[in-house]
Amino acid sequence: MSEHDHDHSHDPITADGEPPAAARARALEELLVEKAVVQREDVRRNIDRLVSRSPADGARLVARAWVDTEFKERLLADARAAAQELDLDSGPSPVVVAVENTETVHHMVVCTLCSCYPRALLGPPPDWYKSLPYRSRAVSDPHGVLAEFGLELDEDVELRVLDSTADVRYIVLPRKPEGTEELSEQELAALVTRDSMIGVAQPVAPATA
Amino acid sequence: MERAVHDRGVWPTDMPIDRSEHELADWELLTDALVSALSSEGLMNVDELRRGIESMPPDEYERASYYERWLFSAETILVEKGVLAPGELDARLT
Structure with a gap:
């Protein structure tokens, strides 16, 4: 087992303080909305629900x-x-x-x-x-x-x-x-x-x- | 039997627990919301989410943050189902 027994990414952080995964998540949303696999409104509603709990x-x-x-x-x-x-x-x-x-x-x-x-x-x-x-x-x-x-x-x-x-x-x-x-x-x-x-x-x- | 990397109950450790609180970042909320939306569309259920996470290479699993694992899983499952072409997300980022 590695020494990395904790839960933080070692990926470099971008200038605006975000890990590369942030851009990846946004690109995934963009692709899925373009393909009409998910609706942007549904994603927003899910975020609202998540933060309301x-x-x-x-x-x-x-x-x-x-x-x-x-x-x-x-x-x-x-x-x-x-x-x-x-x-x-x-x-x-x-x-x-x-x-x-x-x-x-x-x-x-x-x-x-x-x-x-x-x-x-x-x-x-x-x-x-x-x-x-x-x-x-x-x-x-x-x-x-x-x-x-x-x-x-x-x-x-x-x-x-x-x-x-x-x-x-x-x-x-x-x-x-x-x-x-x-x-x-x-x-x-x-x-x-x-x-x-x-x-x-x-x-x-x-x-x- | 090889012990799976996600099965933390069998990986003893002395590491202290970092108890600092952390507000979810926008991209983490977005990732969670995308997975929920995919679930509502019948494209990815919780078992598939977990299988995707548990299929990560062990080193990557241990290095990744929580929602990085979710993102990895979503991409894996979507490529398996042909919703995304292999490398399509990478191409979008360059």
Whole structure:
């Protein structure tokens, strides 16, 4: 294996700060539009959809599950159907699974083979999720990875690492932080970070009064 | 059995994880959107996208950034299907 165990291109960067792939992508679009294989409007619409997705959608699911036990049970049974209750589309992947962190079990998610991720609920995955070191070390050294993210689990907590596939994607339902009994569902959602739904962090602690 | 380059679970490493956040560049968004459009047109599904990525020469795979792999795959699949002629994209760039 080579020394290039990271995820950055070594290609020269052009004067305007772009790699050669940028010109290649634009030329590909031009060719495909000329050939009427794709429509430019469809490409623009796809870009708009991509940038409109964010972890806020997943956070709504988590906050609802925190305040509504019956919803939580439905979410854990069938995340796609539960998301539809909140008018959220879980995307094209056939199965979306929500897994619950508890006092005794902590889940973290990886895709060792590529970058499978519940993009429709969390937005595009962060770079580190797609990086070669994360994809390797999440399974070989998960505790070390969590430590790098600043998360240390109590010794009696079982750590389960879930490896996503194109057909099955996971979203973590993190533990509700203490001291949040008085918060509204919307205020709770603001505590739910992207990383807490991947399982590499806990939700943000509430501001103390 | 030779271990495939994309199968990172079997490639142990001590490399630290670069946790810096990165906004997707215009060309990365464009590449993602093109692949989605090709998928809507029935020209390339997620399994083909992955097969194209996993067919990259191992050195190139490790060197490439994420969306460079997608671009490589799209071009590979489109040439296979006769939508692009071999070398057509290169010719456009010169």
